[in-house]
Amino acid sequence: MASPRIRLHGSQLQQRFAMASIISRPPTAVSPSAASSPSAASTSASASTMPTSVGSKQGEDPGTVRFTNMQDLFNVMDRTTRDSLTVTNVSLDNFTKIECTREKKGRKFRFRDYGSDSRILIITIPTGLHEQLHKLLYDGYTRQVHHRSWINIGSTTLPSQQGHSGRGSKEGDSTGGPRPERAAKGAWPTLVIEAGVSQTLAQLRIIDMRRWFSMSNHEVKIVLLAKFDGTTILLEKWEEEIPVRPGATTTRHSLQHQEPVLRQTITITRDTTTDPISYHVTSGALVLSFRLLFLRDPGPREGDLAFGVQELEEYAEDVWAQV
Template sequence: MPTSTVRFTNMQDLFDAINSTTGDFLAVTGLSRHFTESACEREKRRRKFRVRRYNSTCQILFITILADLYEELHAWIFTTSCDQLVRSGRERSWRSIGLATRRVEQGHPGGDGGEGDPTGGPHPERGNKGAWPTLVIEAGHSESLGELHYDMRWWFSTSDHQVKIVLLAEYDHTRSVIILEMWEGEAQTHGTIQQTAALQPILQQSIAIAQNTTTNPVSYNVTRGALIPSFRLLLIQDPGPGEADFVFSVPDLEDYGAMVWRQV
Protein backbone atom coordinates (compact mmCIF):
# COMPACT_ATOMS: atom_id res chain seq x y z
CA MET A 1 0.00 0.00 0.00
CA PRO A 2 1.47 3.41 -0.94
CA THR A 3 2.32 6.04 1.64
CA SER A 4 -0.01 9.07 1.44
CA THR A 5 1.57 12.53 1.29
CA VAL A 6 -0.22 15.88 1.56
CA ARG A 7 1.00 19.46 1.79
CA PHE A 8 -0.08 21.47 4.81
CA THR A 9 -2.44 24.40 4.17
CA ASN A 10 -4.39 24.72 7.41
CA MET A 11 -5.34 22.61 10.41
CA GLN A 12 -8.85 21.77 9.20
CA ASP A 13 -7.58 20.52 5.84
CA LEU A 14 -5.01 18.43 7.71
CA PHE A 15 -7.71 16.80 9.83
CA ASP A 16 -9.83 16.19 6.71
CA ALA A 17 -6.83 14.46 5.07
CA ILE A 18 -6.38 12.30 8.18
CA ASN A 19 -10.03 11.28 8.07
CA SER A 20 -9.85 10.30 4.38
CA THR A 21 -6.56 8.35 4.57
CA THR A 22 -7.12 4.63 3.93
CA GLY A 23 -3.72 3.40 5.17
CA ASP A 24 -2.04 3.81 8.55
CA PHE A 25 0.58 6.40 7.60
CA LEU A 26 0.38 10.01 6.37
CA ALA A 27 3.30 12.36 5.61
CA VAL A 28 2.50 16.07 5.83
CA THR A 29 4.97 18.47 4.17
CA GLY A 30 5.38 22.23 4.51
CA LEU A 31 4.84 22.46 8.26
CA SER A 32 6.86 25.12 10.08
CA ARG A 33 8.24 24.30 13.49
CA HIS A 34 5.58 26.60 14.95
CA PHE A 35 2.60 24.60 13.70
CA THR A 36 -0.26 24.25 16.19
CA GLU A 37 0.81 21.18 18.15
CA SER A 38 -1.80 21.88 20.81
CA ALA A 39 -4.56 21.49 18.20
CA CYS A 40 -3.10 18.12 17.16
CA GLU A 41 -3.00 17.03 20.80
CA ARG A 42 -6.69 17.85 21.23
CA GLU A 43 -7.80 16.30 17.95
CA LYS A 44 -5.81 13.08 18.07
CA ARG A 45 -7.80 11.89 21.08
CA ARG A 46 -10.99 12.24 19.06
CA ARG A 47 -9.86 11.18 15.58
CA LYS A 48 -7.68 8.17 16.48
CA PHE A 49 -4.33 9.27 15.15
CA ARG A 50 -0.99 10.09 16.68
CA VAL A 51 1.96 12.27 15.76
CA ARG A 52 4.64 9.69 15.01
CA ARG A 53 7.52 11.98 14.14
CA TYR A 54 8.22 15.64 13.34
CA ASN A 55 11.35 16.61 11.40
CA SER A 56 11.86 20.35 11.85
CA THR A 57 14.69 20.53 9.28
CA CYS A 58 12.58 19.07 6.46
CA GLN A 59 9.33 20.45 7.92
CA ILE A 60 7.61 17.08 7.61
CA LEU A 61 5.10 15.67 10.06
CA PHE A 62 4.54 11.90 10.05
CA ILE A 63 1.13 10.80 11.31
CA THR A 64 -0.09 7.30 12.16
CA ILE A 65 -3.76 6.38 11.73
CA LEU A 66 -4.85 3.98 14.48
CA ALA A 67 -6.68 1.29 12.46
CA ASP A 68 -7.40 -2.23 13.79
CA LEU A 69 -4.62 -3.94 11.79
CA TYR A 70 -2.08 -1.38 12.93
CA GLU A 71 -3.08 -1.77 16.58
CA GLU A 72 -3.01 -5.58 16.40
CA LEU A 73 0.55 -5.55 15.07
CA HIS A 74 1.99 -3.99 18.22
CA ALA A 75 -0.50 -4.48 21.08
CA TRP A 76 0.00 -8.23 21.56
CA ILE A 77 3.79 -7.91 21.68
CA PHE A 78 3.71 -5.32 24.44
CA THR A 79 0.94 -7.05 26.42
CA THR A 80 2.78 -10.38 26.29
CA SER A 81 5.98 -8.67 27.48
CA CYS A 82 4.07 -7.27 30.47
CA ASP A 83 2.56 -10.72 31.15
CA GLN A 84 6.05 -12.21 31.34
CA LEU A 85 7.04 -9.54 33.84
CA VAL A 86 4.00 -10.41 35.97
CA ARG A 87 4.77 -14.14 35.88
CA SER A 88 8.33 -13.45 37.03
CA GLY A 89 7.15 -11.13 39.82
CA ARG A 90 8.75 -8.13 38.12
CA GLU A 91 5.60 -6.10 37.34
CA ARG A 92 6.57 -3.40 39.85
CA SER A 93 9.99 -3.14 38.22
CA TRP A 94 8.49 -1.94 34.93
CA ARG A 95 6.97 1.36 33.86
CA SER A 96 4.70 1.52 30.80
CA ILE A 97 5.57 4.90 29.29
CA GLY A 98 3.00 4.68 26.49
CA LEU A 99 2.79 7.34 23.77
CA ALA A 100 4.56 10.18 25.58
CA THR A 101 6.43 12.45 23.15
CA ARG A 102 10.21 12.49 23.32
CA ARG A 103 12.30 15.25 21.73
CA VAL A 104 15.86 15.97 20.67
CA GLU A 105 15.66 18.71 23.31
CA GLN A 106 13.06 17.98 25.96
CA GLY A 107 10.76 20.92 26.68
CA HIS A 108 11.33 22.36 23.18
CA PRO A 109 7.94 22.40 21.35
CA GLY A 110 8.28 22.62 17.59
CA GLY A 111 11.64 20.85 17.48
CA ASP A 112 12.29 17.30 16.30
CA GLY A 113 10.15 14.89 18.28
CA GLY A 114 8.45 11.53 18.17
CA GLU A 115 6.07 9.08 19.79
CA GLY A 116 6.48 5.32 19.77
CA ASP A 117 3.80 2.73 19.82
CA PRO A 118 3.87 1.05 23.26
CA THR A 119 7.07 1.94 25.10
CA GLY A 120 8.38 1.11 28.53
CA GLY A 121 11.37 0.91 30.80
CA PRO A 122 12.51 -0.25 34.23
CA HIS A 123 11.28 1.40 37.41
CA PRO A 124 12.73 3.29 39.21
CA GLU A 125 15.69 3.61 36.80
CA ARG A 126 13.49 5.14 34.07
CA GLY A 127 10.74 6.41 36.37
CA ASN A 128 11.43 10.14 36.14
CA LYS A 129 9.39 12.49 33.96
CA GLY A 130 10.86 12.64 30.45
CA ALA A 131 12.98 9.50 30.89
CA TRP A 132 13.67 7.49 27.76
CA PRO A 133 12.21 3.98 27.51
CA THR A 134 14.45 0.96 27.08
CA LEU A 135 11.88 -0.73 24.80
CA VAL A 136 10.15 0.88 21.81
CA ILE A 137 7.76 -0.92 19.45
CA GLU A 138 7.02 0.55 16.02
CA ALA A 139 4.37 -0.99 13.75
CA GLY A 140 3.11 -0.37 10.24
CA HIS A 141 1.36 -1.82 7.25
CA SER A 142 1.19 1.02 4.72
CA GLU A 143 4.48 2.45 6.01
CA SER A 144 7.40 0.67 4.34
CA LEU A 145 10.00 -1.30 6.27
CA GLY A 146 12.54 1.30 5.15
CA GLU A 147 10.48 4.02 6.83
CA LEU A 148 10.30 1.92 9.99
CA HIS A 149 14.10 1.63 9.85
CA TYR A 150 14.26 5.44 9.86
CA ASP A 151 12.06 5.45 12.99
CA MET A 152 14.30 2.85 14.63
CA ARG A 153 17.48 4.84 13.99
CA TRP A 154 15.80 8.01 15.28
CA TRP A 155 15.06 6.39 18.64
CA PHE A 156 18.60 5.12 19.14
CA SER A 157 20.38 8.29 18.03
CA THR A 158 18.04 10.84 19.62
CA SER A 159 18.05 9.06 22.98
CA ASP A 160 21.87 8.81 22.88
CA HIS A 161 21.29 5.03 22.99
CA GLN A 162 19.30 5.17 26.22
CA VAL A 163 16.73 3.23 24.17
CA LYS A 164 18.10 -0.33 24.18
CA ILE A 165 15.70 -2.37 22.01
CA VAL A 166 13.47 -1.33 19.12
CA LEU A 167 11.02 -3.95 17.86
CA LEU A 168 9.57 -3.40 14.38
CA ALA A 169 6.35 -5.14 13.30
CA GLU A 170 5.22 -4.77 9.69
CA TYR A 171 2.48 -6.44 7.70
CA ASP A 172 3.62 -6.60 4.07
CA HIS A 173 0.49 -6.54 1.90
CA THR A 174 2.44 -7.39 -1.26
CA ARG A 175 3.83 -10.66 0.11
CA SER A 176 1.10 -11.32 2.72
CA VAL A 177 3.67 -11.77 5.48
CA ILE A 178 4.39 -10.29 8.91
CA ILE A 179 7.98 -9.16 9.44
CA LEU A 180 9.31 -8.83 12.99
CA GLU A 181 12.73 -7.24 13.48
CA MET A 182 14.54 -6.77 16.78
CA TRP A 183 17.24 -4.10 16.78
CA GLU A 184 19.71 -3.41 19.58
CA GLY A 185 22.40 -0.79 20.08
CA GLU A 186 25.85 -2.30 19.51
CA ALA A 187 29.24 -0.90 20.48
CA GLN A 188 31.91 -0.43 17.81
CA THR A 189 35.30 -0.65 19.58
CA HIS A 190 38.02 1.86 18.69
CA GLY A 191 41.19 0.68 20.41
CA THR A 192 40.20 0.06 24.02
CA ILE A 193 37.55 2.81 24.20
CA GLN A 194 33.86 2.42 23.41
CA GLN A 195 32.09 5.72 22.79
CA THR A 196 28.36 6.41 22.62
CA ALA A 197 28.88 8.21 19.31
CA ALA A 198 30.29 4.99 17.89
CA LEU A 199 27.23 2.92 18.75
CA GLN A 200 25.35 1.51 15.78
CA PRO A 201 22.02 -0.33 15.80
CA ILE A 202 22.41 -4.00 14.95
CA LEU A 203 19.68 -6.29 13.63
CA GLN A 204 19.66 -9.15 16.13
CA GLN A 205 16.63 -11.06 14.83
CA SER A 206 14.40 -11.04 11.76
CA ILE A 207 11.34 -13.29 11.84
CA ALA A 208 8.74 -13.86 9.13
CA ILE A 209 5.22 -15.16 9.78
CA ALA A 210 3.19 -16.40 6.81
CA GLN A 211 -0.35 -17.73 6.61
CA ASN A 212 -0.77 -21.24 5.21
CA THR A 213 -4.25 -21.54 3.71
CA THR A 214 -3.65 -25.09 2.38
CA THR A 215 -4.24 -26.59 5.83
CA ASN A 216 -7.56 -27.04 7.65
CA PRO A 217 -7.71 -25.13 9.87
CA VAL A 218 -5.49 -22.41 8.47
CA SER A 219 -1.99 -22.51 10.03
CA TYR A 220 0.89 -20.05 10.38
CA ASN A 221 4.51 -20.67 9.46
CA VAL A 222 7.15 -18.94 11.58
CA THR A 223 10.59 -18.60 9.98
CA ARG A 224 13.77 -18.27 12.09
CA GLY A 225 12.43 -19.31 15.48
CA ALA A 226 11.38 -17.62 18.69
CA LEU A 227 11.74 -13.90 19.43
CA ILE A 228 14.03 -13.41 22.45
CA PRO A 229 14.50 -9.86 23.81
CA SER A 230 17.31 -9.41 26.31
CA PHE A 231 16.37 -9.19 30.01
CA ARG A 232 19.55 -7.22 30.65
CA LEU A 233 18.78 -4.58 28.05
CA LEU A 234 15.11 -4.17 28.98
CA LEU A 235 15.65 -3.90 32.75
CA ILE A 236 19.24 -2.55 32.72
CA GLN A 237 20.46 -5.29 35.03
CA ASP A 238 21.51 -8.89 34.80
CA PRO A 239 18.82 -11.52 35.41
CA GLY A 240 18.70 -12.90 38.93
CA PRO A 241 18.12 -16.48 40.08
CA GLY A 242 15.26 -18.04 38.15
CA GLU A 243 15.18 -15.13 35.67
CA ALA A 244 16.11 -15.21 32.00
CA ASP A 245 15.58 -13.43 28.70
CA PHE A 246 12.02 -12.92 27.53
CA VAL A 247 10.80 -15.55 25.06
CA PHE A 248 8.07 -15.29 22.45
CA SER A 249 7.93 -18.94 21.40
CA VAL A 250 7.03 -20.20 17.92
CA PRO A 251 3.52 -21.22 19.14
CA ASP A 252 3.17 -17.71 20.65
CA LEU A 253 4.09 -16.17 17.30
CA GLU A 254 1.67 -18.48 15.48
CA ASP A 255 -1.13 -17.21 17.76
CA TYR A 256 0.03 -13.65 17.11
CA GLY A 257 -0.13 -14.27 13.35
CA ALA A 258 -3.69 -15.60 13.66
CA MET A 259 -4.78 -12.46 15.55
CA VAL A 260 -3.16 -10.14 13.00
CA TRP A 261 -4.74 -11.90 10.02
CA ARG A 262 -8.21 -11.45 11.50
CA GLN A 263 -7.71 -7.71 10.91
CA VAL A 264 -6.29 -7.92 7.37
Protein backbone atom coordinates in the same frame (compact mmCIF):
# COMPACT_ATOMS: atom_id res chain seq x y z
CA MET B 1 18.40 -19.10 14.70
CA ALA B 2 19.21 -15.41 14.83
CA SER B 3 19.71 -13.69 11.50
CA PRO B 4 23.11 -12.40 10.36
CA ARG B 5 23.81 -8.97 11.79
CA ILE B 6 23.24 -5.95 9.58
CA ARG B 7 24.83 -2.71 10.70
CA LEU B 8 23.44 0.63 9.52
CA HIS B 9 26.10 3.33 9.60
CA GLY B 10 25.05 6.80 10.69
CA SER B 11 26.73 8.46 7.72
CA GLN B 12 24.73 6.38 5.26
CA LEU B 13 21.42 7.24 6.83
CA GLN B 14 22.07 10.86 7.69
CA GLN B 15 22.83 11.56 4.04
CA ARG B 16 19.36 10.46 3.08
CA PHE B 17 17.46 11.32 6.17
CA ALA B 18 16.89 15.00 5.59
CA MET B 19 13.49 13.42 5.72
CA ALA B 20 12.23 15.29 2.68
CA SER B 21 14.08 12.73 0.58
CA ILE B 22 11.61 10.14 1.81
CA ILE B 23 8.83 11.86 -0.06
CA SER B 24 10.42 13.68 -2.94
CA ARG B 25 11.73 11.01 -5.31
CA PRO B 26 9.89 8.63 -7.64
CA PRO B 27 10.02 4.87 -6.95
CA THR B 28 13.29 3.13 -7.74
CA ALA B 29 13.39 -0.52 -8.77
CA VAL B 30 15.48 -2.65 -6.39
CA SER B 31 16.50 -6.21 -7.18
CA PRO B 32 15.49 -8.89 -4.65
CA SER B 33 19.12 -9.58 -3.78
CA ALA B 34 19.83 -5.92 -3.11
CA ALA B 35 16.62 -5.11 -1.29
CA SER B 36 17.90 -6.31 2.07
CA SER B 37 21.05 -4.21 2.03
CA PRO B 38 21.32 -0.99 4.09
CA SER B 39 21.89 1.09 0.98
CA ALA B 40 18.80 -0.38 -0.64
CA ALA B 41 16.86 0.45 2.52
CA SER B 42 17.79 4.10 2.20
CA THR B 43 17.00 4.14 -1.51
CA SER B 44 13.57 2.58 -1.21
CA ALA B 45 12.79 4.75 1.81
CA SER B 46 12.97 7.76 -0.47
CA ALA B 47 10.42 6.26 -2.84
CA SER B 48 7.05 7.44 -1.61
CA THR B 49 4.14 9.29 -3.09
CA MET B 50 4.76 12.84 -4.23
CA PRO B 51 3.40 15.59 -1.96
CA THR B 52 -0.24 16.40 -2.58
CA SER B 53 -1.93 19.58 -1.39
CA VAL B 54 -4.21 18.64 1.49
CA GLY B 55 -7.74 18.09 0.30
CA SER B 56 -6.88 18.83 -3.31
CA LYS B 57 -8.79 15.92 -4.86
CA GLN B 58 -11.85 14.12 -3.64
CA GLY B 59 -11.53 10.33 -3.31
CA GLU B 60 -7.73 10.48 -3.24
CA ASP B 61 -5.81 8.49 -0.63
CA PRO B 62 -2.32 9.99 -0.73
CA GLY B 63 0.49 8.81 1.50
CA THR B 64 2.03 12.29 1.56
CA VAL B 65 0.23 15.63 1.81
CA ARG B 66 1.32 19.25 2.14
CA PHE B 67 -0.08 21.06 5.16
CA THR B 68 -2.30 24.00 4.26
CA ASN B 69 -4.81 24.27 7.10
CA MET B 70 -6.09 22.31 10.05
CA GLN B 71 -9.50 21.33 8.72
CA ASP B 72 -8.18 19.95 5.44
CA LEU B 73 -5.61 17.85 7.31
CA PHE B 74 -8.29 16.34 9.54
CA ASN B 75 -10.46 15.67 6.48
CA VAL B 76 -7.64 13.70 4.85
CA MET B 77 -7.13 11.65 8.02
CA ASP B 78 -10.85 10.91 8.15
CA ARG B 79 -10.85 9.66 4.54
CA THR B 80 -7.63 7.68 4.41
CA THR B 81 -7.46 3.91 4.76
CA ARG B 82 -3.74 4.08 5.55
CA ASP B 83 -2.17 3.67 8.98
CA SER B 84 0.48 6.33 8.28
CA LEU B 85 0.42 9.79 6.75
CA THR B 86 3.39 12.02 5.92
CA VAL B 87 2.66 15.75 6.22
CA THR B 88 5.10 18.29 4.80
CA ASN B 89 5.37 22.06 5.36
CA VAL B 90 4.66 21.75 9.10
CA SER B 91 6.36 24.59 10.96
CA LEU B 92 6.94 24.33 14.69
CA ASP B 93 4.04 26.73 15.22
CA ASN B 94 1.78 24.59 13.00
CA PHE B 95 2.87 21.45 14.85
CA THR B 96 1.92 23.03 18.18
CA LYS B 97 -1.49 24.00 16.79
CA ILE B 98 -2.08 20.48 15.43
CA GLU B 99 -1.13 19.07 18.83
CA CYS B 100 -3.52 21.42 20.66
CA THR B 101 -6.36 20.67 18.23
CA ARG B 102 -5.78 16.93 18.64
CA GLU B 103 -6.15 17.22 22.40
CA LYS B 104 -9.16 19.53 22.17
CA LYS B 105 -11.02 17.25 19.75
CA GLY B 106 -9.93 14.05 21.49
CA ARG B 107 -8.45 12.59 18.32
CA LYS B 108 -6.48 9.36 18.74
CA PHE B 109 -3.82 9.70 16.04
CA ARG B 110 -0.16 9.71 17.11
CA PHE B 111 2.79 11.88 16.14
CA ARG B 112 5.09 9.10 15.01
CA ASP B 113 7.90 11.54 14.23
CA TYR B 114 8.34 15.28 13.86
CA GLY B 115 11.41 17.30 12.88
CA SER B 116 11.31 21.08 12.97
CA ASP B 117 14.27 21.34 10.60
CA SER B 118 12.69 19.14 7.93
CA ARG B 119 9.18 20.49 8.72
CA ILE B 120 7.89 16.95 8.23
CA LEU B 121 5.34 15.28 10.49
CA ILE B 122 4.67 11.53 10.32
CA ILE B 123 1.23 10.68 11.70
CA THR B 124 0.13 7.22 12.84
CA ILE B 125 -3.55 6.47 12.32
CA PRO B 126 -4.33 3.58 14.71
CA THR B 127 -6.29 1.09 12.61
CA GLY B 128 -7.26 -2.25 14.14
CA LEU B 129 -4.60 -4.04 12.10
CA HIS B 130 -1.89 -1.57 13.08
CA GLU B 131 -2.72 -1.81 16.78
CA GLN B 132 -2.75 -5.61 16.83
CA LEU B 133 0.65 -5.72 15.13
CA HIS B 134 2.43 -4.03 18.04
CA LYS B 135 0.15 -4.37 21.05
CA LEU B 136 -0.04 -8.17 21.08
CA LEU B 137 3.75 -8.41 21.06
CA TYR B 138 4.16 -5.83 23.81
CA ASP B 139 1.51 -7.44 26.02
CA GLY B 140 3.12 -10.84 25.51
CA TYR B 141 6.40 -9.57 26.90
CA THR B 142 5.06 -7.46 29.76
CA ARG B 143 3.03 -10.41 31.07
CA GLN B 144 6.36 -12.07 31.83
CA VAL B 145 7.57 -9.38 34.23
CA HIS B 146 6.40 -8.22 37.65
CA HIS B 147 4.15 -5.20 37.17
CA ARG B 148 6.05 -3.19 39.79
CA SER B 149 9.34 -3.62 37.93
CA TRP B 150 8.11 -2.25 34.59
CA ILE B 151 6.36 0.95 33.51
CA ASN B 152 4.28 1.33 30.37
CA ILE B 153 5.31 4.58 28.66
CA GLY B 154 2.90 4.05 25.77
CA SER B 155 2.62 6.84 23.20
CA THR B 156 3.89 9.60 25.49
CA THR B 157 5.28 12.57 23.54
CA LEU B 158 9.05 12.55 23.99
CA PRO B 159 11.08 15.57 22.83
CA SER B 160 14.50 15.03 21.31
CA GLN B 161 17.29 14.72 23.87
CA GLN B 162 19.55 17.72 24.40
CA GLY B 163 22.40 17.69 21.91
CA HIS B 164 20.46 16.09 19.07
CA SER B 165 20.50 18.28 15.97
CA GLY B 166 17.18 19.95 15.31
CA ARG B 167 14.08 20.12 17.48
CA GLY B 168 11.76 17.18 17.22
CA SER B 169 9.69 14.63 19.09
CA LYS B 170 8.40 11.08 18.86
CA GLU B 171 5.38 9.11 20.02
CA GLY B 172 5.72 5.34 19.85
CA ASP B 173 3.25 2.53 19.32
CA SER B 174 4.17 0.40 22.35
CA THR B 175 6.97 1.52 24.66
CA GLY B 176 8.13 0.84 28.19
CA GLY B 177 11.06 0.65 30.57
CA PRO B 178 12.23 -0.48 33.99
CA ARG B 179 10.90 0.96 37.21
CA PRO B 180 12.23 3.10 38.88
CA GLU B 181 15.01 3.86 36.35
CA ARG B 182 12.62 5.03 33.62
CA ALA B 183 9.58 5.96 35.72
CA ALA B 184 10.23 9.71 35.86
CA LYS B 185 8.30 12.14 33.67
CA GLY B 186 9.94 12.47 30.26
CA ALA B 187 12.10 9.36 30.66
CA TRP B 188 12.80 7.43 27.48
CA PRO B 189 11.83 3.75 27.20
CA THR B 190 14.31 0.91 26.86
CA LEU B 191 11.90 -1.01 24.59
CA VAL B 192 10.05 0.37 21.57
CA ILE B 193 7.78 -1.64 19.28
CA GLU B 194 6.72 0.04 16.04
CA ALA B 195 4.25 -1.38 13.52
CA GLY B 196 3.75 -0.58 9.86
CA VAL B 197 1.28 -1.55 7.16
CA SER B 198 1.36 1.24 4.58
CA GLN B 199 4.95 2.23 5.40
CA THR B 200 7.78 0.31 3.73
CA LEU B 201 10.28 -1.65 5.77
CA ALA B 202 12.97 0.83 4.74
CA GLN B 203 10.88 3.72 6.07
CA LEU B 204 10.34 1.87 9.35
CA ARG B 205 14.08 1.37 9.66
CA ILE B 206 14.95 5.02 9.08
CA ILE B 207 12.01 6.96 10.54
CA ASP B 208 11.42 4.64 13.48
CA MET B 209 14.39 2.46 14.36
CA ARG B 210 17.21 4.87 13.59
CA ARG B 211 15.44 7.93 14.99
CA TRP B 212 14.49 6.23 18.26
CA PHE B 213 18.12 5.44 18.98
CA SER B 214 19.47 8.84 17.98
CA MET B 215 16.73 11.11 19.38
CA SER B 216 16.87 9.35 22.76
CA ASN B 217 20.63 9.86 22.85
CA HIS B 218 20.89 6.04 22.87
CA GLU B 219 18.69 5.59 25.94
CA VAL B 220 16.40 3.33 23.88
CA LYS B 221 18.03 -0.11 23.90
CA ILE B 222 15.79 -2.35 21.74
CA VAL B 223 13.56 -1.45 18.80
CA LEU B 224 11.22 -4.11 17.42
CA LEU B 225 9.73 -3.50 13.98
CA ALA B 226 6.58 -5.34 12.89
CA LYS B 227 5.81 -5.00 9.18
CA PHE B 228 2.67 -6.48 7.57
CA ASP B 229 2.35 -6.62 3.78
CA GLY B 230 -0.76 -8.77 3.33
CA THR B 231 1.04 -12.08 2.87
CA THR B 232 3.78 -11.90 5.50
CA ILE B 233 4.54 -10.51 8.93
CA LEU B 234 8.19 -9.53 9.22
CA LEU B 235 9.65 -8.93 12.67
CA GLU B 236 13.05 -7.30 13.17
CA LYS B 237 14.92 -6.85 16.44
CA TRP B 238 17.41 -3.98 16.45
CA GLU B 239 19.98 -3.11 19.11
CA GLU B 240 23.06 -0.89 19.12
CA GLU B 241 26.75 -1.59 19.51
CA ILE B 242 29.98 0.40 19.52
CA PRO B 243 32.09 -0.25 16.41
CA VAL B 244 35.16 -2.23 17.40
CA ARG B 245 38.55 -0.71 16.55
CA PRO B 246 41.77 -2.55 17.42
CA GLY B 247 43.28 -1.15 20.61
CA ALA B 248 40.41 1.27 21.22
CA THR B 249 38.84 1.68 24.66
CA THR B 250 35.21 2.48 25.43
CA THR B 251 34.77 6.17 26.24
CA ARG B 252 31.84 8.53 26.67
CA HIS B 253 32.59 9.83 23.18
CA SER B 254 32.48 6.35 21.65
CA LEU B 255 29.11 5.69 23.31
CA GLN B 256 27.69 8.52 21.20
CA HIS B 257 28.77 6.71 18.04
CA GLN B 258 26.90 3.46 18.56
CA GLU B 259 25.49 1.88 15.43
CA PRO B 260 22.19 -0.02 14.97
CA VAL B 261 22.64 -3.76 14.45
CA LEU B 262 19.95 -6.18 13.26
CA ARG B 263 20.08 -9.02 15.79
CA GLN B 264 17.13 -11.14 14.69
CA THR B 265 14.65 -11.47 11.84
CA ILE B 266 11.50 -13.57 11.98
CA THR B 267 9.11 -14.15 9.09
CA ILE B 268 5.57 -15.41 9.62
CA THR B 269 3.52 -16.65 6.66
CA ARG B 270 -0.06 -17.86 6.37
CA ASP B 271 -1.03 -21.13 4.69
CA THR B 272 -4.65 -21.07 3.55
CA THR B 273 -4.44 -24.54 1.95
CA THR B 274 -4.67 -26.26 5.34
CA ASP B 275 -7.81 -26.77 7.43
CA PRO B 276 -7.70 -24.98 9.75
CA ILE B 277 -5.47 -22.25 8.33
CA SER B 278 -1.91 -22.58 9.64
CA TYR B 279 0.96 -20.17 10.25
CA HIS B 280 4.66 -20.81 9.72
CA VAL B 281 7.35 -19.09 11.79
CA THR B 282 11.01 -18.94 10.79
CA SER B 283 13.98 -18.50 13.16
CA GLY B 284 12.32 -19.67 16.38
CA ALA B 285 11.41 -17.55 19.40
CA LEU B 286 11.79 -13.76 19.49
CA VAL B 287 14.07 -13.16 22.48
CA LEU B 288 14.70 -9.85 24.27
CA SER B 289 17.75 -9.27 26.46
CA PHE B 290 16.94 -8.81 30.15
CA ARG B 291 20.04 -6.64 30.63
CA LEU B 292 19.03 -4.24 27.87
CA LEU B 293 15.43 -4.02 29.05
CA PHE B 294 16.13 -3.56 32.77
CA LEU B 295 19.62 -2.01 32.67
CA ARG B 296 20.94 -4.61 35.14
CA ASP B 297 21.88 -8.26 35.40
CA PRO B 298 19.02 -10.72 36.00
CA GLY B 299 18.43 -11.89 39.54
CA PRO B 300 17.20 -15.28 40.77
CA ARG B 301 14.38 -16.66 38.60
CA GLU B 302 14.88 -13.81 36.10
CA GLY B 303 16.14 -14.05 32.55
CA ASP B 304 15.68 -13.02 28.94
CA LEU B 305 12.09 -12.62 27.75
CA ALA B 306 10.94 -14.90 24.94
CA PHE B 307 7.94 -14.88 22.61
CA GLY B 308 7.79 -18.54 21.54
CA VAL B 309 6.89 -20.08 18.19
CA GLN B 310 3.40 -21.13 19.31
CA GLU B 311 2.78 -17.65 20.69
CA LEU B 312 3.95 -16.11 17.41
CA GLU B 313 1.54 -18.37 15.49
CA GLU B 314 -1.33 -17.24 17.73
CA TYR B 315 -0.16 -13.64 17.33
CA ALA B 316 -0.27 -14.01 13.54
CA GLU B 317 -3.77 -15.47 13.64
CA ASP B 318 -5.02 -12.47 15.63
CA VAL B 319 -3.28 -10.04 13.27
CA TRP B 320 -4.75 -11.61 10.13
CA ALA B 321 -8.20 -11.53 11.75
CA GLN B 322 -8.05 -7.74 11.34
CA VAL B 323 -7.58 -7.91 7.56
